[in-house]
Amino acid sequence: TDQQTINEGRASIKVSGNVFYNPVQEFNRDLSISVLNVFAREHCKSDKLEAGVKHEGGIRILEALSATGLRSIRYAKEICGVSEIVANDISRNAVAAIRDNVRDNQVEELVVASENDAIMLMYEHHSKEQQFDVVDLDPYGCPSRFLDSAVQAVCDGGLLLVTATDMAVLAGNSPETCYSKYGAISLRTKCCYEMALRILLQCIESHANRYGRYIEPVLSLSADFYIRVFVKIYTGAHKCKFSTSKLSMVYQCNGCETFTLSPLGVLKTADNKQVKFKLPTGPPVNSQCEHCQHSHLLGGPIWSAPIHNPDFVQKVVTEAPVHLNTVRRIQGVLNVIFEELLDCPLYFILERLSGILHLTTPPMMEFRSAILNAGYRVSFSHSHKTSIKTDAPPKVIWDILRCW
Ligand code: SAM
Numbered sequence: 001t002d003q004q005t006i007n008e009g010r011a012s013i014k015v016s017g018n019v020f021y022n023p024v025q026e027f028n029r030d031l032s033i034s035v036l037n038v039f040a041r042e043h044c045k046s047d048k049l050e051a052g053v054k055h056e057g058g059i060r061i062l063e064a065l066s067a068t069g070l071r072s073i074r075y076a077k078e079i080c081g082v083s084e085i086v087a088n089d090i091s092r093n094a095v096a097a098i099r100d101n102v103r104d105n106q107v108e109e110l111v112v113a114s115e116n117d118a119i120m121l122m123y124e125h126h127s128k129e130q131q132f133d134v135v136d137l138d139p140y141g142c143p144s145r146f147l148d149s150a151v152q153a154v155c156d157g158g159l160l161l162v163t164a165t166d167m168a169v170l171a172g173n174s175p176e177t178c179y180s181k182y183g184a185i186s187l188r189t190k191c192c193y194e195m196a197l198r199i200l201l202q203c204i205e206s207h208a209n210r211y212g213r214y215i216e217p218v219l220s221l222s223a224d225f226y227i228r229v230f231v232k233i234y235t236g237a238h239k240c241k242f243s244t245s246k247l248s249m250v251y252q253c254n255g256c257e258t259f260t261l262s263p264l265g266v267l268k269t270a271d272n273k274q275v276k277f278k279l280p281t282g283p284p285v286n287s288q289c290e291h292c293q294h295s296h297l298l299g300g301p302i303w304s305a306p307i308h309n310p311d312f313v314q315k316v317v318t319e320a321p322v323h324l325n326t327v328r329r330i331q332g333v334l335n336v337i338f339e340e341l342l343d344c345p346l347y348f349i350l351e352r353l354s355g356i357l358h359l360t361t362p363p364m365m366e367f368r369s370a371i372l373n374a375g376y377r378v379s380f381s382h383s384h385k386t387s388i389k390t391d392a393p394p395k396v397i398w399d400i401l402r403c404w
Contacts, residue, residue, distance in 0.1 A: 002016055002017050003015065003016045004016070006021065006023070006070070008023075008026055008029070008070060008074065008325075009029070009030070009033070009074045009077070009078055009323070009324065009325075010051075010052075010074065010077040010078050010323070011070055011073040011074045011077060011101075011105055012104070012105065013068055013069065013070050013073065013097075013101040013104070013105070014097070014100065014101060014104070015068055015097075016097070018093045019067055019068050019091070019093055019094045019097045020067040020068070020094070020140075021067065021068050021070065024224060024225075025138075025226075026325060026326060027223060027224070027326045027329060027330075028138075028163065028223070028226070028228055029070070029071050029074055030324040030325065030326045030327070030330060031221075031228070031326075031330055032071070032075075032136065032161060032228075032230075033074060033075065033078045033079060033321065033324065034316050034319070034320040034321065034324070034330055035159075035161075035218075035219060035230050035316055036059070036061070036075065036079045036134060036159075037078075037079050037080060037081075037319060037321065038312065038315045038316050038319055039059065039133075039134070039159050040058065040059045040079055040080060040081035040082065041080070041081060041319075043058075043059050043081065043133060044057060044058055044059075044081040046081070049080035049081035050080055051076075051077055051078050051079055051080045051082075052076065052077050052107070052110070053109075053110075054082070054083060054084070054109050054110055055081050055082060055083055056083060057083065058081040058082045058083035058084075059079075059081060059082055059083060059133040059134055060082075060083055060084045060085075060086075060132050060133050060134070061075055061082065061084070061085045061086070061132060061133065061134040061135075061136065062085075062086045062088065062121075062122070062125070062132040062134070062135045062136065062153065063075070063085065063086065063087050063088065063136045063138075064088050064118035064121065064122060064135060064136065064137055064146065064150070065088070065089060065118055065137060065138055065139050065146075066087040066088055066089045066094065066098055067089060067091075067094050067097075068094070068097050068098065068101060069087045069094075069097060069098035069101045069102055069111070069113070070101070071087075071136070071138065072085045072086075072087035072098070072102075072111050073087075073101055073102060073105045073107055073111060076105075076107040076110040076111050077105065077107060078321065078323075082110060084110065084112065085110055085111045085112070086111075086112050086114050086121075086132075087102070087111055087112070087113055087114065088113075088114040088115070088116055088118055088121055089114075089115065090115070090116065090117050090118065092115065095113055095114070095115040098111075098113040099113045118137075118146060118149075119145070119146060119149045120149075122135065122146070122149035122150050122152065122153035123149045123152070123153075125152075125153040126149075126152040126153060128155070131152075131153055131154060131155040131158065132153055132154060132155065132158065133154075133155055133158045133159065134154070134158060134159045134160075134161065135150050135153050135154050135158070135159075135160050135161070136161040137150055137160070137161065137162045137163065138161075138163045139163070139165075140165065141164070141165055141166040142164060142166045142169065142181050142182075143162050143163065143164050143200075144181045144182055144203060147162075147203060147204055147207045148207050148210075150162075150207075151204065151207045151208040151211060151213060151233060152211055154233045156233070156234055156235045157232060157233075157234060158232070158233055159218070159230060159231070159232055159233075160204065160215075160230075160231050160232075160233055161228070161229070161230050162200065162204065162228070162229050162231075163226055163227070163228050164196070164200055164226060164227050164228075165225060165226040166181075167196065167225060167226065167227070169181060169182075169186065170182070170186055170192070170195075170196035170199055170200070170227070171186060171188070171192035171193070171195070171196055172186040172187045172188035172189060172192055172195075172299075173186075173188070174186075175187070175299070178199065182199050182200065182202075182203040183202070183203055183206055183301075184199045184202055184203065184299070184300055184301055184302060185298070185299045185300060186199060186299060187250060187252050187297055187299035189252055189257070189259070189299075189346075190257070190348070190349040190352050190384075191259075191346045191347045191348070191349070191381070191383075191384070191387070193222035193227070193381075193383035193384065194222070194307075194345070194346055194347060194381055194383050195250070195299070195302060195346065196222065196227050197220045197221075197222060197227050197229060197303075197307055197383075198302035198303040198304065198307065198345065198346075199300075199302055199303075200227060200229055201215070201217055201220065201229060201231070201302075201303035201307060202247055202300075202301050202302055202303040204229070204231060205243055205246070205247070205303060206243075208233055209240045209243055212235060212236065212237035212240060213233055213234060213235050213236070213240070214233075214234055214236065214239050214240055214242070214243060215231040215232065215233055215234075216231060216232045216234065216309065217229060217230070217231045217303070217305075217306065217307045217308060217309070218230050218231065218232055218308065218309040218312040218313070219308050219309070219312065219313055219316065219334075219337070220307040220308060221333060221337065221382060221383075222382070222383040223333070229307075244263070244264040244265030245263055245264070245265050245266050245305075246303060246304060246305035247263070247264045247300075247301040247302065247303060247304060248261040248262055248263045248264065248300060248301060248302055248304035248345070249261070249262045249264070249298060249299070249300040249301055249302075250262075250298070250299040250300045250302060250346070251296040251297070251298060252296060252297045252298075252299060253289035253291065253292060253294050253295075253296055254289075254294045254295050254296065254297060255289060255291075255292040255293070255294030256289060256291050256292040256294070256356050256398075257352070257356065258289060258291055258292075258394045258398075259346055260296075260394075261304055261345060261346075263304065264301060290395075291394060291395065291398055302345070304345045306342040306343070307342075308337055308338075308340065308342065310338055310342070313334055313337055313338050314338055316330075316334055317330075317331055317334045317335060317338065320334075333382050336380055336381075336382040337382045339379050339380070340379050340380070340381055340382065340389060341377055341378075341379045341389045341390070341391065343391070344377075344379075344389045344390060344391050346389075347381045347384065347387040347388055347389040347390075348387070348388045348390075348397065349384060349386055349387060349388070350362070350364055350367060350386045350387075350388055351386060353388075353397065353401055354401060357398075357401055357402065359401060359404060362401070362404050364386060367388070367400070367401075368388070370400045371388075371390055371392050371396070371397070371400065374392060374396055374400065376390055376391050376392035376396065377390060377391050378390040378392070
């Protein structure tokens with residue numbers, strides 16, 4: 001019928017109108033291939049890995065929501081060190097397309113088509129013997145319904161990849177819906193993309209905690225119309241006690257939009273040292289903003305610990321396969337991410353700060369120098385061109401602007 005042939009990466013697939021395919025997600029797929037190549041190499045500890053062939057002891061991947069099978073076929077042909085990929089979809093038409101595309105791309109040895117409800121399939125793979133090294137969730141909109149089963153289907157030290165495209169909900173247009181879906185209240189804020197990432201991360205962590213597990217985000221990014229997180233999942237009930245110190249409520253002033261983070265808990269370790277990424281701020285003593293005396297809105301809880309692992313990010317930058325169409329974009333975004341201040345959640349937007357004070361916007365480089373000269377650190381966030389991440393207290397930022 002109305003079939004179209006799509007070439008992306010090393011795959012060539014046939015797409016018809018009744019199965020989902022989105023060309024804009026090529027960057028998402030390219031990035032995932034780059035990340036999984038690094039993960040597979042860590043996992044296999046061998047340099048003699050090839051793509052397109054079955055490696056005994058290689059990684060086992062579940063693509064739970066596969067549609068055309070494009071992603072799984074690309075994983076088979078472009079990731080070195082794979083033992084098996086299960087390409088699953090609930091739709092009969094989708095699974096028929098997956099079978100045809102797997103055959104046409106000659107990856108039958110690596111990719112197995114599966115027609116199941118992803119949730120049931122992941123629950124059935126919760127035992128140690130059956131868990132996957134990698135589970136990839138790429139749903140329409142909100143991924144939260146899949147998280148409870150997904151966090152159980154990943155092996156200890158394995159990787160969970162999650163896309164969310166319901167940005168309106170995550171970015172504060174509907175805080176109530178955000179709470180019911182993600183267990184956190186979103187805020188309408190200029191740093192909504194990073195807030196969205198941190199809401200999704202806290203949601204994954206809370207699901208993992210129910211099973212004595214916890215997450216380590218290795219890479220979190222916002223791009224185009226979606227967010228994507230890559231988190232390692234570990235087992236360790238005693239480490240779950242640290243979760244409260246990795247989560248914070250966010251107070252945002254209704255007047256000057258200054259935000260303050262308030263950790264849900266600060267846990268001392270056995271040697272009585274505080275956890276590494278303790279946040280410097282406490283809750284506002286009263287609900288009035290100290291800078292402009294307006295009231296606050298309360299959002300969260302959000303993940304306030306690091307959202308990337310810089311060593312991992314650097315490996316992805318240096319090892320990103322050169323054949324990818326979006327390799328330049330991957331390297332560009334990851335270089336910014338590598339420089340992000342990990343212990344400074346959220347960010348200001350320069351023109352918004354000056355707008356609030358009715359001043360003309362100072363040049364970015366000069367403003368950043370002023371922060372550095374005052375003795376504080378500053379970086380960009382990859383999610384916004386004019387973002388300012390800093391450990392300077394808000395008072396310092398307002399003072400610098402007023403004296404401009
Ligand atoms: N990962 C694909 C890619 O990169 O091209 C796109 C996946 S598409 C956004 C979402 C797919 O999830 C659809 O094909 C839909 O049929 C499938 N789906 C929705 N609910 C499901 C469920 N409960 N179990 C399995 N598949 C499901």
